[in-house]
Amino acid sequence: MGPDKHGVRAGGRRGILATAVTVVCAVTVLAAPGTAFAAPSPTPSPSGSASASATPAPDKDLEAVREKLDDLYHDAAVATDAYNAAEEAADKQSAEIVDLAKKIVKGQRRLDGLKARAGRAAAAQYRTGGMPDSAKLLLSDNPSQFLDGAGRVLQGERATKALIRELTLTQQDLKQYAADAADQWDRLEAGRKAKAAAKKKIQQRIAAAEKLQSTLEKQQKERLAELERAAAYKAQTAWLDTGILDEIHSKASAAGRKAVAFATAQIGKPYVWGAEGPDSYDCSGLTSQAWASAGRPVPRTSQEQWKQLKHVDVRDMRPGDLIIYFDDASHVAMYVGDGAIIQAPRPGRTVSVGGAGAMPILGVVRPDA
Template identity: 85%
Template sequence: MGPDKHTVRPAGRGILATAVTVVCAVTVLAAPGTAFAAPSPSPSPSASASAGASASPSPSASASTSVTLPPDKDLEAVRDKLDRLYHDAAVATDAYNAAEEAAAKQSAEIVELAKKIVQGQRKLDGLKARAGRAAAAQYRTGGLPDTAQLLLSDNPSQFLDGAGRVLQGERATKGLIRELTQTQQDLKQYAADAADQWNKLEAGRKAKAAAKKKIKQRIAAAEKLESTLEKKQKERLAELEREAAYQAQTAWLDTGILDEIHTKASAAGKKAVAFATAQIGKPYVWGAEGPDSYDCSGLTSQAWASAGQPIPRTSEEQWKQLRHIDVKDMRPGDLIIYYDDASHVALYIGDGAIIQAPRPGRTVSIAGAGSMPILGVVRPDA
């Protein structure tokens, strides 16, 4: 059974609020060197001491500052491990989605083959009935072939008339035999094809189960690791993640890439962007493709389906099958594929920004297009 796809959407998010969020985020992301607001540094111990010199700290305040944070390099190691776990989960999610998509196609093919087998069997039964009637007619005439009966006839006129019927009958018999043979061969091939599809379906079921198991294992391991952290460690970890994304996005923008990107969205691209924008705030759930939750390729595939352009379900197949575009030529609505294994995908919305379903525990949100390693760009409506 697939993942839970009935997660409740956060309440109170109106269209106007969403639009304001997008406009603000895009404005910030568009400025090179200021792609994200630089994360605020943690207050130094001396600053904390001077701030608290005028008054005695409350018991709760003392408790909240009792945790000694490990060095950033240790938290970076934790962040790297979490990234690997969630990356592995993303790869497994792609495998799960691919197996699910293949299973749907194979099931449909099996249904069509079953229909052909039923129709072929009916045709074969009809042909056998015709052959049976021909055999019965021959039996009623004493078992003599039509040609022999004509040679024994004393009436020349009857002989000539009958000769034509014999030729027609022989052609019909040969045609009947050919049709019987072909129908039997077709049925045999349909049965072999159906068996082949069943075998693929079973192999896909096993692959899907293995991918599901791996996804759950990796997510559980990541959640367990995160649960060992104190509140302040989690806050610092999130800060390190924001810093890394900020630095990557700033470096990408500082190449001057936005000076080269001037292409406007197509009509279909605008629809895809509008759909993705409306999903902001909905949770990431692996294997989900809406309407209440999404994984990365579930979001992009549904965005383009809403624009009347069906595309492959997985990020890997989107990378393989869709037309590749130079980054400098990309336009809103294009898909940016990330990492060397094409394990993540997001929808470009313009001005250096993307909408993505990031990973478990996160929601559909806006991010910098250069905040992750870009593999390439593809265009669904090429």
Template identity: 95%
Template sequence: MGPDKYRVRAGGRRGILAAAVTVVCAVTVLAAPGTAFAAPSPTPSPSGSPSASVTLPPDKDLEAVREKLDDLYHDAAVATDAYNAAEEAAEKQSAEIVDLARKIVKGQQKLDGLKARAGRAAAAQYRTGGLPDSAKLLLSDNPSQFLDGAGRVLQGERATKGLITELTQTQQDLKQYAADAAGQWNRLEAGRKAKAAAKKKITQRIAAAEKLQSTLEKKQKTRLAELEREAAYKAQTAWLDTGILDEVHSKASAAGRKAVAFATAQIGKPYVWGAEGPDSYDCSGLTSQAWASAGQPIPRTSQEQWKQLKHVDVKDMRPGDLIIYFDDASHVAMYVGDGAIIQAPRPGRTVSVGGAGTMPILGVVRPDA
């Protein structure tokens, strides 16, 4: 169904805006690079120039290339989420290790002080012949001295017991701190390996995508871009044809308006995996920083945003809400109204406006619920 037909069905300003978004989506959709498809060999020209005459392969072949590129970039997005999660965990674990180290130093100092007190008490007992205060008191033949000293003996016994208890507890605390620190080091090392594996997968998938696209002739790249726009237009139109915008009427909250304003100001900046500004972003780097600028910190990754933030129905979404895409929550974009999103799409692209229905929607979350 074309834009004109959509305008008739939707009607009014909302229909025109929605149709405009559909067209924007068809102009600003994703394109990119991947692995193992060989470009058809061009037909040699009489002059011997390899590119003087190019016969384009059937659309079904370029469609297979497009799907392969989508798969490669999707894999890279999943790995990027894993990388970001490992990075975030490493920062927390490092901070906890530093905190535990401080506790260990402080605990050791306390233990040294307690041991010094115990040593002084032992030395005093040795100087008095090793006879406990309670025994000396019982041997006294002065009743008033007995009565006056009874309280001091009781206090001394309590102090001794307290010292022993404190020594024991401090030693136990130090042992636990050491165990916790060792556990954090082990988790930090495991996270380092996970991060390295994710980085390797990201770079492999992006390199494969770039290699695949580099095998295409200029006319093939142009046709591939057309196929991408057509696929995005078709998906957005199908989404709009459900009548979803007839149900979406909520206005942005004050924080939501700030988040949208931040995201809008980033349009044109490049996508870089693992980046969270200010010069470049990945998908969740953009959304997390947008909401941080609105005074509402949210999880760093799209998967954690999906897990931790409040879910709302698509029909209830409002500008500033985040749309989570794909079954594995590997992509996120910010809804800005009238069927449009702002997103950092993928490597080789920039932060841009697109159609909210161009990718499979998993659900919508609200940072400031």
């Protein structure tokens, strides 16, 4: 990495942004689109005075910082979706293992009981001399006894066959339960590793973003925030200029109104990756909990929400619908009407209102179709 900010100050008080650009070049990230920002608003005018300790940074350099931060936070968002998916899968697999364990215990008790019945039958035969009932029947001199005994023999043979069949099936069930449990354990372990890898990636990307921002002075951070708002405002304006709002007239459903009310009540709460309330949320944690509160559970992750929920045209969307962003479905927000969304944007931000067109829209899904 480049020199730290104390070294920069000691070496002739060079511009802090030079260090930021060095960090940008040094951080290895996957190229990806930007992430969500705060609600769009007109770009504030730049500050007219320079910092006493640094020359005002050229916007093109700050723009490079902004784009790199977008990349880092996008990577963190993708990893967060992977983490949430692994956690959800782990919960299901753990429940499956518990259920299989109960079946194994119940099956073993049944098997023990069947074996005890077979043992008692064998003991009874031994006590009577070990002669099969069919042989005794043939040696009988009493016709009535013969006929009665014939019925008992048939019943006994059927019971024996049923017992053997039940023993065999129970043993097969136990074998299958054990194999299924072993498979679930393997999947659980694979999921644990995937979850750990995703967590590590999230932490690395967020740490890199925080380090990059720490190289900027106060004035540069303020200007960076202006550029972020300007980028979101420009995208939102371009979206509105298509005349899209003239075509969106659908009203919220009863469940949609409940979901919107829940999301609205969360405004101001911090974004925390992997969180689904009640004190903090990530993007899909907010949308999934909002719809759960409306009595319509939806998948936990934005990617699964995109895969599993009904797709609707942007022109047909209504308040409560979920807008999925970016080609990889790595972000989701709730449409609330008038071209606005409520979202949990990214680390360091809070649940807030934004422009629906401020990010690249992949599509819209409806939880209560």
